[in-house]
Amino acid sequence: MSADFLYGIEVIINGLMAGVLYALVALGFVLIFKASGIFNYAQGVMALFAALTLVGVMEGQVPFSHVINAVFGTEIHHFGWEVPALLAIFVTLLVMILFAWLVQQLVFRHLVGQEPIILFMATIGLAYFLEGVGDLMWGSEIKTLALGLPQGGSLVVEDWTAGLGGDDFYGFFIDKLDMVATLVAIVLVAGLIGFAQYTKQGRAMRAVADDHQAALSVGISLNFIWVLVWSLAGLVALVAGVMWGAKSGVQFSLSLIALKALPVLMLGGFTSIPGAIVGGLIIGVGEKLFEYMIGPMVGGATENWFAYVLALLFLVFRPQGLFGEKIIERV
Amino acid sequence: MTTKKLMTASVVALMAATPVMADLVFPSLSYRTGPFAAGGIAFADGYADYFTLLNERDGGIGGVMASVPECETAYNAEKGVECYEATKAEGALVYQPLATSITYQLIPKVEVDGIPLHTMGYGRTSAKNGEVFRHTFNYPVNYWDGASAGVNHFLDLNDGSLEGRKITLLHFNGAYGKEPIPTLEALSEKHGFELSTIAIDYPGQEQKSQWLQIRRERPDYILFWGWGVMNQVAVQEAANIGYPMENFMGIWWSGSENDVLPAGAAADGYKALAFHEMGSDFPVFDDIQTYVVDAGKAAGAGDQIGSVLYNRGLYAAFLAAEAAADAQEATGEPEITAAMMRDAMESLEITAQDMEDAGIPGFGPVFSVTCQNHGGDGLASVAQWDATAQEWSLISDFFPSDGEVVNALIKADSEAFAAENDITPSCD
Numbered sequence: 001m002s003a004d005f006l007y008g009i010e011v012i013i014n015g016l017m018a019g020v021l022y023a024l025v026a027l028g029f030v031l032i033f034k035a036s037g038i039f040n041y042a043q044g045v046m047a048l049f050a051a052l053t054l055v056g057v058m059e060g061q062v063p064f065s066h067v068i069n070a071v072f073g074t075e076i077h078h079f080g081w082e083v084p085a086l087l088a089i090f091v092t093l094l095v096m097i098l099f100a101w102l103v104q105q106l107v108f109r110h111l112v113g114q115e116p117i118i119l120f121m122a123t124i125g126l127a128y129f130l131e132g133v134g135d136l137m138w139g140s141e142i143k144t145l146a147l148g149l150p151q152g153g154s155l156v157v158e159d160w161t162a163g164l165g166g167d168d169f170y171g172f173f174i175d176k177l178d179m180v181a182t183l184v185a186i187v188l189v190a191g192l193i194g195f196a197q198y199t200k201q202g203r204a205m206r207a208v209a210d211d212h213q214a215a216l217s218v219g220i221s222l223n224f225i226w227v228l229v230w231s232l233a234g235l236v237a238l239v240a241g242v243m244w245g246a247k248s249g250v251q252f253s254l255s256l257i258a259l260k261a262l263p264v265l266m267l268g269g270f271t272s273i274p275g276a277i278v279g280g281l282i283i284g285v286g287e288k289l290f291e292y293m294i295g296p297m298v299g300g301a302t303e304n305w306f307a308y309v310l311a312l313l314f315l316v317f318r319p320q321g322l323f324g325e326k327i328i329e330r331v
Numbered sequence: 332m333t334t335k336k337l338m339t340a341s342v343v344a345l346m347a348a349t350p351v352m353a354d355l356v357f358p359s360l361s362y363r364t365g366p367f368a369a370g371g372i373a374f375a376d377g378y379a380d381y382f383t384l385l386n387e388r389d390g391g392i393g394g395v396m397a398s399v400p401e402c403e404t405a406y407n408a409e410k411g412v413e414c415y416e417a418t419k420a421e422g423a424l425v426y427q428p429l430a431t432s433i434t435y436q437l438i439p440k441v442e443v444d445g446i447p448l449h450t451m452g453y454g455r456t457s458a459k460n461g462e463v464f465r466h467t468f469n470y471p472v473n474y475w476d477g478a479s480a481g482v483n484h485f486l487d488l489n490d491g492s493l494e495g496r497k498i499t500l501l502h503f504n505g506a507y508g509k510e511p512i513p514t515l516e517a518l519s520e521k522h523g524f525e526l527s528t529i530a531i532d533y534p535g536q537e538q539k540s541q542w543l544q545i546r547r548e549r550p551d552y553i554l555f556w557g558w559g560v561m562n563q564v565a566v567q568e569a570a571n572i573g574y575p576m577e578n579f580m581g582i583w584w585s586g587s588e589n590d591v592l593p594a595g596a597a598a599d600g601y602k603a604l605a606f607h608e609m610g611s612d613f614p615v616f617d618d619i620q621t622y623v624v625d626a627g628k629a630a631g632a633g634d635q636i637g638s639v640l641y642n643r644g645l646y647a648a649f650l651a652a653e654a655a656a657d658a659q660e661a662t663g664e665p666e667i668t669a670a671m672m673r674d675a676m677e678s679l680e681i682t683a684q685d686m687e688d689a690g691i692p693g694f695g696p697v698f699s700v701t702c703q704n705h706g707g708d709g710l711a712s713v714a715q716w717d718a719t720a721q722e723w724s725l726i727s728d729f730f731p732s733d734g735e736v737v738n739a740l741i742k743a744d745s746e747a748f749a750a751e752n753d754i755t756p757s758c759d
Binding site: 021141152244254255 | 528
């Protein structure tokens with residue numbers, strides 16, 4: 001096989017794995033939109049906040065230490081202990097559940113029945129507020145996420161495939177972190193689908209997603225379900241924050257990963273978990289292949305805009321996205 | 332009118348008549364929030380702490396206290412311009428816009444307002460030509476010097492010949508990242524190396540395509556123009572594909588602790604260009620600890636001292652303070668104006684003795700500024716990251732860029748700018 005062909009396959013494999021990472025971000029948007037009709041602009045910031053909290057808890061950092069020190073003239077920064085990763089993840093999840101409860105109690109409970117644009121604007125405010133709180137709570141410096149996740153290309157895969165092409169082919173490069181992210185995403189999606197299908201709360205969640213007034217009439221607590229949904233979005237945000245943060249360190253740019261989710265949502269639909277996954281994979285492969293084949297002819301750096309072009313092309317044929325619900329309004 | 336009222340009126344009149352010693356104002360257009368905050372905080376702290384040190388230890392500059400009003404730009408051009416407009420009336424002596432995008436917005440404004448702009452190691456490279464850019468200064472070094480210094484370093488590693496070698500410029504896909512391309516193209520022709528450019532879109536969290544391309548093309552060396560999260564991801568991805576770190580070199584904005592720490596041990600050996608020293612092993616830091624940090628007057632938490640970007644902020648403040656002192660000396664006026672500051676910057680000479688006196692011996696290159704040359708002598712150095720010791724250190728002296736190539740490009744670009752904007756180049 002020619003080296004170019006094999007490198008094309010390598011690009012597709014890496015595109016699929018990048019797509020999984022995009023889908024991880026998109027999933028959080030889908031969960032909240034499906035259950036409450038809110039397009040959560042704050043999802044990227046939630047990923048940042050979750051990752052900041054995880055690192056802060058692991059390192060035994062005192063939350064709001066800069067504020068405390070500035071107000072009281074103290075010099076405290078750390079508790080002096082380190083928390084094991086699993087326990088820190090558990091604590092972070094509790095924080096995200098508390099955040100979900102607070103968001104529901106303080107913001108969205110008071111906005112029930114408002115226009116979608118009002119709810120969207122509220123999430124914009126929430127995003128900036130949460131970013132500021134994250135800054136005050138944990139500081140602005142770049143933090144290293146020491147979860148022990150594997151990094152670097154898989155030498156096994158590289159050696160095993162090196163003989164497939166000629167001297168110009170160096171074997172497939174597959175990032176071990178991407179492989180872990182793929183496995184985690186599979187487990188996460190399976191868990192979410194299982195939760196939605198086979199648990200009482202999951203079924204209630206689906207009922208609210210279908211028709212929240214009908215769900216309310218049969219005794220389902222909308223308040224509880226919305227807290228549950230925001231908590232699940234918090235869990236997804238934590239996973240996304242960990243996977244992206246492992247690449248770049250945990251820092252405020254992490255909130256920008258939301259930009260990567262938008263074309264995925266346009267393509268996959270705002271209401272479908274499988275749509276987020278398939279959309280992510282299509283965007284990942286599409287943008288990487290385009291960059292590989294066409295990029296060098298047009299100066300490169302095509303991925304950001306091509307993802308949107310690809311999504312728009314799909315929208316021409318399916319305005320509701322690949323897996324979105326078709327909206328039919330009869331006069 | 333009672334005696335009490337008369338006395339009060341007399342005191343008020345006396346106060347109004349007595350000249351009040353105004354501060355020397357050095358606005359800091361900082362960015363302590365947003366995606367680039369990690370870099371902005373350290374610079375802003377270093378800039379402010381140095382002036383605080385001068386105030387606390389020396390009673391200011393020439394007996395006049397320095398003030399550093401800070402305005403948050405979030406590394407955003409619009410906010411940067413707002414900050415400039417909001418602070419210029421306070422008697423600003425010099426601006427450090429800290430972003431190439433803000434620099435481009437401010438260049439025409441400072442010409443009108445008569446306030447000097449100092450873009451140290453960033454901004455518009457051809458502003459080095461002071462006959463065209465009368466109020467913009469970019470000493471001691473600029474991006475084209477950086478590109479040339481990088482190539483010079485590779486030349487040193489290859490016994491003076493890069494014939495047949497491949498160098499890739501990996502860069503931010505914007506004005507800043509594209510700045511070195513003309514220089515590298517000229518140097519490629521001169522030295523016979525093959526140049527390829529690979530762009531990364533903002534913010535640069537996903538660079539798989541770029542690094543797969545590098546893995547396929549196997550360049551001998553990579554020069555990197557990145558900023559923010561782009562840096563951390565690039566260093567990690569280079570490690571992922573097993574690219575030799577000692578052949579991977581960033582510009583000075585891609586060479587701080589922030590950029591290498593997330594990759595851990597894998598970042599060991601990564602290089603970056605530099606125009607000032609690293610670390611805190613200089614007398615000035617002892618004074619900062621005593622007079623600023625221990626006195627509770629530090630701009631930040633005091634935890635950035637000695638970091639690369641803190642040192643850069645401190646160095647910028649040192650250069651501004653030296654120019655202000657020169658202006659006072661030249662005019663005999665302790666309270667200088669922006670025009671006097673500009674004139675002093677245009678005749679600035681930084682000697683080894685100046686740095687020694689300031690407690691930073693050998694901290695930066697020795698250089699001088701003239702009307703024709705607002706950019707200094709283009710001396711740069713190479714720093715390398717030691718992941719075990721977790722510190723950057725310079726591995727070369729400050730060495731010159733290829734003036735023949737760089738100055739010709741600066742001349743051509745600045746003259747084109749002058750023609751477009753109807754400017755008659757002049758030193759008058």
